[in-house]
Amino acid sequence: MTLLSRLYGVRPTLRHRVRVRRNVEIPAVDGVRLLATHYYPAGQRRPPLVLLRSPYGRGNALDQLPKLLAERGYQVLYQSLRGTAGSGGRFDGFVIDPADADGTLSWLRTQPWFGGELATWGASYLGYVQWELAARDIPEWKIALIQDAPSSFADGFMYPGRAFASGNALGWVQLVERMFTGGYGITRQLTGMIGAARRLSRATLTLPLQEADQALTGHPVPWFRDWVRHGPGEPYWASTDHRANTARMPSLVHLQGGWHDFFLPGMLADYAALLAAGRRVRLLVGPWSHGRGLYTREGLTDALAMLDAALFGRQVPSGVRLFVTGAGRWIEVPAWPPEHEPTPWFLHPDGELSRIPHDGRAAPSRYRYDPADPTPTVGGTQVGISAGAKDNRRIEARTDVLTFTTAPLAEDVEAVGPVRVRLHTRSANPHVDYFARLCEVDARGRSVNVCDGIVRLRDPGDIRVADIRVADIALWPMAHRFRRGHRIRLQVSSGAHPRFGRNPGTGEPIATGRGLRPSEHEIFHDHSRPSALWLPLAPGAS
Structure with missing residues (x-):
């Protein structure tokens, strides 16, 4: 019995003995030799195949998933992409050579042990390659199980809000x-x-x-x-954008993401596109950062149920399953986003955040951003173990961070859906970023991040000192309950280093620029320029 089966309570009804063939050679169509490991259940004749394609190596801790699948009656082909773990050719970041998939599929169809039913599975890069796989029609493909991987690499990972x-x-x-x-x-x-x-x-x-x-x-x-x-939108990124492949994805798709995953917005856009293309989609979003949901009881159980439905004729899970942070519970909703009302919370000059807009004139809030001492960040949607919900008090104590906070809540406030912020801003420097972060502040004053977002404003050309610009910021989506007696807080700044690269303020290309130029900022929040946060509340919520 695999470690995962025991830890997460997904023991198969009938456990199969697992056999392994190592260093299987697969020819890509350009002649490059790709290596793979083949796991299969002993005594089974041509069982369904799960294909995993990875740049992260074979024969390590990741082998737990192939073994788990094989003991459940599936065979697994775990392939190393070109330029990785003994496979020939050159690794090229997130540009995937189509010769790999073309050769693999042609080879697979000639194998006597392949029964003509194919599933794909994997998180992060192993999910991303599934979107590239759909560049071709694959009649054997019954289900794709994708965790933390959108179809378009650049928008969600490289240049969110146009900030690198x-x-x-x-x-x-x-x-x-x-x-x-x-x-x-x-x-x-x-x-x-x-x-x-x-x-x-x-x-x-x-x-x-x-x-x-x-x-x-x-x-x-x-x-x-x-x-x-x-930069964003340049032709270079076309080779990493597989959104056009949506209509060739299999009829069943399982998408899994996390509220603190940098790929989540792109995955939710893929969810909508797959539904529009007529696919049946199961969506699961948990309280995780990138890659953390795969080896969890909830994530594994849900994905295995979908796999069994596709290949063993079991009942197909439907709808959307979400973990509500702050409440510690899972909910089922028909679709994403669930029905909601975008509800404004207005910024006030005294650092207050309120459902009531300011009713008169008020001086703007001010701060200075210096890229030589860039505003740092903690937690959130970062690569690595430091991601997730963290204490933000050290960040909020800085003079280059504004905070706007509600009074203690008289009742719980639960918000599920997209989040946005609109700021009325002024800076003499046209080359600026605006970062907004939503936090919950407990009774002891600990401020913990829920979601955030950034926008890099486009250079308007001839900007005058008196010009006021609008910064619309799409924050990461959320499902969160702010508890009664706690407070809702919005941070506003011009950076979150190093998660988002500092804006040098010079307008030079970010690749070659060497200069750094500080900037002064004003955030307006009066009657005629009402900067605000919009939370997705349930219809009729107070």
């Missing part, structure tokens, strides 16, 4: 470097984590930013330099 995600980009560079140099061994990778946070922090401050990879790893990383040289 330097901390997450470099964090992934560091993760891949540890795997490559550590030979994919767990011990060597864990050893490589010693001092990793300190090295990453230093690297994110490198100028010019395109040399941060060298500062972090000691050598250039070509795909990182491509990321930082190409």
